[in-house]
Amino acid sequence: MIFLLYTHLLSFQTCCMKKPLLFCLSLLCFTFPPHSALRGEEIVSEAYESLPVGSIEITAENLPETGSFDSKTIVGRLKTQIGDPFSQAIFDEDLKTLAQEYDRIDPTLRIRNGELYITIKVWPRPTIRLIKWEGNEHISARALKKELGLSSGKPFNRQTFHQALNKVKELYIKKGYFEAQFQYRLQTDPKKNEVDLVIEVDEGRSGKIDEMIFNGFTKSEESALLSMIHTQQYNLFRYWFLGTGLYKEEPLEQDRMTIINFLQNEGYADAKIDIHIVDAAEPGKIVISISAEKGAVYHFGRVTFDGNVEIPDKEIEEVFIARPNGIYSPDKLHESVRAIKELYGRKGYIEASVHFETKLDEHSPLYSVHFQIEEGGQYKIGLIHILGNVYTQDRVILRESLLIPGETFDSAKLQATEHRLNNMGYFKSVNVYSVRTQDDVALGPNYRDVYIDVKETTTGSINLFFGASTADSAFGGLDLSESNFNIKGFGKLFKTGPSALRGGGEYAHIRATIGKKQSTYSISWLDPYLNDTLWRFGFDISKSDSTLISKDYHIDTFGTTVYSSYPLTPFLSFGLKYRWRDIHIHVAKRAGRDARKEQRNSGILSAAGPSLAYDSTDSPMKPHRGYRTLLEFEYTGLGGEFEFLKFSTSNNLYTPLWRGGIMKYRFDFAFIEPFGKTKSPFRVPLSERYFQGGDTSVRGYEPYDLGPQFNNGDPTGGISTSVLSLEYLHEVLSFLDVFVFADAGAVSMQRFNLRKYNASYGFGARLELMNKIPFILGMGFPVNPDRKSQIHRFFFSMGGQF
Secondary structure: HHHHHHHHHHHHEEEEHOOOOHHHHHHHHHHHHHHHHHHHHHHHHHHOOOOEEEEEEEEEEEOOOOOOHHHHHHHOOOOOOOOOOOHHHHHHHHHHHHHHHEEEEEEEEEEEOOOOEEEEEEOOEEOOOOOOEOOOOOOOHHHHHEEEEOOOOOOOOOHHHHHHHHHHHHHHHHHHOOOOOEEEEEEEEOOOOOEEEEEEEEOOOOOEEEEEEEOOOOOHHHHHHOOOOOOOOOHHHHHHOOOOEEOOHHHHHHHHHHHHHHHHHOOOOEEEEEEEEEEEOOOOOOEEEEEEEOOOOEHHHHHEOOOOOOOOOOHHHHHHHHOOEEEEEHHHHHHHHHHHHHHHOOOOOOOOOEOOOEEEEOOEEEEEEEEEEEOOOOOEEEEEEEEEOOOOOOOOHHHOOOOOOOOOOOOOHHHHHHHHHHHOOEEEEEEEEEOOOHHHHHHOOOEEEEEEEEEEOOOOOEEEEEEEEEOOOOOOEEEEEEEEEEEEHHHHHHHOOOOHEEOOOOEEEEEEEEEOOOOEEEEEEEEEOOOOOOOEEEEEEEEEEEEEOOOOOEEEEEEEEEEEEEEOOOOEEEEEEEEEEEEEEEHHHHHHHHHHHHHHEEEEEEEEEEEEEEOOOOOOOOOEEEEEEEEEEEEEEEEOOOEEEEEEEEEEEEEEEOOOOEEEEEEEEEEEEEOOOOOHHOOOOOOOOOOOOOOOOOEEEOOOOOOOOOOOOOOOEEEEEEEEEEEEEEEEEEEEEEEEEEEEEEEEEOOOOOOOEEEEEEEEEEEEEHHEEEEEEEEEEEEEOOOOEEEEEEEEEEEEEE
């Protein structure tokens, strides 16, 4: 029956393009044929079925004068063959195969002497002779032809052509021409079986949004909505990086729902939104007008609840978000349900359910709400099962768990456990859930087992990196790290392979950096839970060759550091550190006699001391609020050639001012007290002294150049130092911050004495490029430089990995 439909439909194909009404009527006829007609076709098909095929003849219609046609080759490709019993299903597949190659097909079947004779007429696809564009003003014909993907000399396939034309329309939409429409004409040459494609383009208006007008909104509502919706005013920079600023129908419709939801949560339960697009005053752009009919402001009336037995009313009332006389908000209702369930979940009622019903007052805009609570039973924690961990050891996962078998179930701890495991970075996915315990007889029905189901991800990385900065003009290197390292795996390395070094929950890092002025090599290792305790323990071994301070100073250092820390509170930790250094200082002959005396300060340094660290910031990389401070004391003199004390404190305070605006305050102080073998400040090694200036301390000054100098102009560094800074940072886009600052810094070779601060002010920007590559640049303007050579207004730094 299918091949009969092929016959009818393909014979109408040409006239369908020219007469849409006829095409629609034809479809209706074929889609809803009379029952008798269908029955007739079934009878015909049954009459052909299983008859032996007497012959198969294929002829080509509309063949070009220079064209050739080999029917035997085509017959040989068919599954239906002479002498075989005819199969309707197989023949339909043959017709589909031919339809993919030819423009039209017309099969005819006749029965003679008990055999079936098949004749198939085929029309070869015309060849594209020319593709012509009309009406395109803003996109060149060359670009459109490239996007279309069709070229002269290729066979013309209507289905392929329509798909290609859709790609062209997507190009126009991408460029902002949301109203773009297309029509096409086919100019055929029957003698040569060639066709000219003439594509007419109606580009319509450009979708670049010149302005967004909010009618019926307050300024604060408008500001809040602009941070929530996708549609934004056109800006070349924003368009390049975010793809926003152009009219797009689906995102705008989603924005409509976002605005309605926002207004409903502000109490406007009847809010309606109308969005209109009008031409902007500037040609080639549009204005999007968003108008609100807010209606009355609804409030909560009576808020009641019942069903609670185990938890008193007062505790439940305290967690309510929806309160009498408050602004009506659907979100507040759902948040109240969640808060009540969390309250019960923290007390072991993990199957508690809460439902609510609202009732509108007939005479005033008030919604009364009643919450129905079903407490369920109180549960305790049974066994904890871990699934999916191929490399990560069970103990590494369990030490992040806040759930303890036998204790009353706490749903908040279950969620916190899942959050902590996700933050480890070891797993693609983490799912922590409870199920009825498998051992009801031993534990009883009120126990629930906990399942921790994880899917591991890669935790090791090998990166090449590069960068540049004001201090070290260019640098690059190799970085290898494993955040789920297992140091005990070295004993099994030859037996089980490299996988033995994974799964211990430790951190290992190898880094080599080669720069124009400094090269460093380091190996570090850290166990964040030493012997499954809260003690952090680690070490690093490093070697560096540096001329950063001055081209006259070549400082070679090799050393190791062993450190540990213990959290006293969620924000405060106590630390201990021991470090050993072998320092070699080489001073160029041109530096002068005083500077060359620094070579005598080479030798072994051995030091140890405690520290206190406090960190309440909301992000380790880009804080918006909180306080971060580090207080360190160190005694140098546990062997070696040097004796001195170090005191330092570094402090950073972050305060959000408004949306996107952050104020940062920095105040650092550090002092060295030489004694014993190192009585003079000038006997402290250059690598241990403090240097200020540059993009990491006082911007606008030459790196490391503040403070006293030798006779040749090289900095001496100091034993007393301080940096003060105020900075306002504004987040323009998710990847772009701009900032203004005022810095001040002091360096002195005198004990606990800071006589003069060198100050500066300026501005800059921080841009995160592809793959989170940070690029910082700015201008600093010194206020009171000691000499012109200290001034270095432009600063920048860039680094990335690939």
